[in-house]
Amino acid sequence: MKYEDFDIDDFLKDEFFIHWVKNRDEDTVHFWEKWIQQHPERKHIVFTAADIIKSIHYKEKISISDRLYLETFENILQAENNPVNKPHKKTWWSIFQIRNVAAVFLITVLMWLSWDMIFVPQQTEELNLQPIEWVTKIVPGGKKSIVTLSDGTKIFMNSNSELSYPKTFSDSSRTVAIKGEAFFEVQKEDRPFIVSSKGLKINVLGTSFNVKDSEDGKVAVALMSGKVRINDNSGNQVNLLPNEMLVIKENGPFIKTGFDSLEVLGWKNKYLIFKKENFYSVKKKLENWYGVEIEIKGAVNPRWTYSGVYHDEMLENILKGMSHTSGISYTIKNKKVIISNIE
Amino acid sequence: MAINPKKPTTSASLSIKNSDILRIYGKKSDPEVWEAFDYGDELAFNYLYRIYVPVLFRYGTQLTRDEAVVQDCIQNIFISLRSKRGTLTKVNCIKAYLFKIMNREVLKKLSKYKKLEFKDTNDLEGSFLIEVSSESKMIESECSIEIKEKLETALNQLTSKQRLAILLLYQEGLSYKQIAEVFDFNEVKTARKLVYRALNSMRNILKDKNQ
Structure with a gap:
């Protein structure tokens, strides 16, 4: 049925018509003004229908008072500082929306000099195996990139970053190396997933996280969900839980903090x-x-x-x-x- | 990019001017705003609160006149959403989604409070009453005050669910798809049927007028 054959109750049902009456945005106004010009004999029906739509309201409209508005806002924020009021806190397991994703994390490394160091221990580890073909993905300034590995792991790379990974993973482990900043969504499976960054080894135990190394020699690992363990060259080890971030200065102490997820992970989106x-x-x-x-x-x-x-x-x-x-x-x-x- | 190992803080929202929040987020689509909120963006939360709390309050007070219950429900909804950030599901229409959870929350709260079981809005007497009147007269309209009174009487004899569907369509400006979301219908068709049936009562009155 065309609009020219519409009766009042047809207009009352029509989404496009209602949208014009309610919102009057450019698209609808343009169409309906033209249409009414073209069909002057239907004008009364159109306006009667519009009148009815505009006349239908809640019988009693109660607006929120300023006092309630502010009080509610404060209560919401306070509930977070006061965990007793919090509706059941989640365990880290329940954070897995995608069950297959073992870990989501972000790494950022800015010390380029230590790049070579990262590969030395790996090479000794893989000594008995066939030579492994490594692939290097370089993302220049102004660009971002997503890499999907053979196991289904997804890596979001920020500008000026470099990722190295074997063309095929060995049977025993999945190891990759990152320079710069990347967000990892690690596919869950039996082989451990290890990220090398500036002399650190990040073991994924089921997780999502962000890693970033900065030029002042810091590496930051931010964990979204799951669990990661981080080892440095001197044998120190630390576990991270969701919403925790670890900042490490080369050979310096491990500092655990919280993080603002938009600030740390926003680049990915x-x-x-x-x-x-x-x-x-x-x-x-x-x-x-x-x-x-x-x-x-x-x-x-x-x-x-x-x-x-x-x-x-x-x-x-x-x-x-x-x-x-x-x-x-x-x-x-x-x-x-x-x-x-x-x- | 240097990282500031700061604790997440709500004061982040204070560094940007109020008008900026509405300007920045007002341009974004619902899924984008929702995703930002999911990612922990405090400004997005701030925006959601400003836009939707007054809307939710007006909506909630249609379900029950008890303002304290409505306030409690709004509070619980936002506390729960905030605690689930990072794992929230995608939302296409924030208003429809919030109405859906508001229905659930109010029914739950009232059931507990009154020790009765309220399953849907039909169980809430006098919810979603309709008024048919316009502030300004449309010159070209043939709908007189008498007809509007008739329409009002007819509409208020419908079930509460039917009235809600009509109000969502005309008062809140939701689409059929969004109405289906509020009612938790799997198919948009079901929402259309609900509205069409409710509109039948108006059709007869309007037909009479033409004769």
Whole structure:
């Protein structure tokens, strides 16, 4: 049946018509205004139906009072600090949404020099076996990539990262090595999954986690679900539970903390986040994310900071936002950005 | 990218201006906002709270007039959602999803409270009453005040479930698919049937008018 044959009750049932009456967005307004012009004889039916739709309400509309609104908000946040009120806390096992995924974790390693060290112990381990063919995947600045290994493990690689893995895994273990930052969703099976990062070995015991090494020589392992064990060269060992992050300075102490999952894992879902960051930190993130080179003109005010959450945004739009809120000036030429007025 | 080994904190939401939250998240689709919330984004939670708590409260007070019960249910829903972050299922329409769990939560709470079993909204007397009146008169409309009164009487004789379906469609602006979600129907067809049957009572009144 076409709209011109519609009676009032047909219009009352029609989603596209109701949408126009309720929302009046561009698409519907365009269509219905044209349609009414074309069918002036149906005008009364259309408007009567629209009138009825607009007239139907809750008999009593009760709005939330400001007091209740604020009180509820506080109660929700307080319930977290006060676990007694918490509706049953989850065990780490129940975190497995996908049962096959043994571990999800993120590793970030920024010390490139120690790269060679990582492979030495592995080579001795695999000594008796046939030579293993290694594959290296390099992701340059401005790019991100997802690698699926032969066992089904998925690895999300951030910009400027390098992953090495054997073409086929041995019968006894699955070992890969990462430089930079990557998020792992490890397929659960009998062979242990081991990630080498800057002299550390991360044993997956059933988990999802993020690993990141930074230029100041730190490695950070953030665990989403499951369990991982981390060993360093000196024989230290530490276990991580979900929502825990381990930060290790080379040959330094292990520091366990919590983490803000959006801040740490957001990159995987294309979130670029600045949290009261100074200019140099913002510069580095932008260079990494978009694969550009940023040149600074003039002095940088050390007190300049920037906050923002961007989802899948163009570089130009971020810079525009920054120039509005913090007064910087910029020009973009190909892969080069010049920023001035950082005050 | 340097990592700040900071504890997760709610103060993160304070570093961005209020208007920014609505601007940033208002542009995103429901699944995107929900995913951000699932990933622990406090700003996304803040956004969800602002937009949906007033809506949920208005909706909840249709189920029961006891505002304390409604407040309690809203609180429990958000506490539970927050504690399940990282494992939440995908949501296509946040409003429909929240209405669904609100129904469940209120029925559960009232059953416990009144020591009676409330299985669905039909068990709640006087829930989802309808008013048919418009603030402004539409010049081209042929629907008089008398007809609206008739419509109101007819609609309020329907079952509570049918009234809810009509209100979801016209008051809340949900699609049939989203209405099916609120009722936990497997098929959109079932939601359509529910609405069509409810609208039959209006059809006769409107037909009379034309004669």
